[in-house]
Amino acid sequence: MADIKTSEERSKNMSKIKGRNTRIEMIVRKRLFSMGFRYRINVSSLPGKPDIVLKKYMGAVFVNGCFWHGHDCKDGHLPKSNIEFWESKIKKNIERDKLNYALLEELGWNVITVWECELKDLDGTIDRVISRLVTGCSTRVAR
Numbered sequence: 001m002a003d004i005k006t007s008e009e010r011s012k013n014m015s016k017i018k019g020r021n022t023r024i025e026m027i028v029r030k031r032l033f034s035m036g037f038r039y040r041i042n043v044s045s046l047p048g049k050p051d052i053v054l055k056k057y058m059g060a061v062f063v064n065g066c067f068w069h070g071h072d073c074k075d076g077h078l079p080k081s082n083i084e085f086w087e088s089k090i091k092k093n094i095e096r097d098k099l100n101y102a103l104l105e106e107l108g109w110n111v112i113t114v115w116e117c118e119l120k121d122l123d124g125t126i127d128r129v130i131s132r133l134v135t136g137c138s139t140r141v142a143r
């Protein structure tokens with residue numbers, strides 16, 4: 001019986017976290033758009049369904065929630081309850097992320113990860129994304 005309640009709480013927590021992830025994606029998208037970048041979103045034909053795809057730069061951007069994707073920062077720390085559940089869940093997410101990034105790179109994509117906690121310095125983060133896009137593009141041989 002205790003389990004039922006726990007799983008209800010879990011899914012509640014999960015939907016909250018997912019919602020936040022969409023919001024942080026929007027922040028990055030809006031900023032890039034206002035700077036003249038054009039992109040496609042949630043491209044399901046690519047490994048890992050990148051959040052923002054800038055084909056012109058062969059850029060695949062992932063905006064990752066720190067908790068959900070297991071970032072090594074204070075926001076990425078596991079909750080105090082259900083540690084084993086979260087640990088295996090998040091470990092799987094990390095492994096899946098790594099695999100998808102590797103697959104994308106093999107296909108010639110420039111994978112750029114933006115972490116939720118980095119949005120505290122939005123200007124700096126966007127600068128980093130753009131410089132990654134631009135250098136990724138100029139160092140790539142025409143294909």
Ligand SMILES: [Zn+2]
Binds near residue numbers: 066071073115
């Ligand atoms: Zn973080």
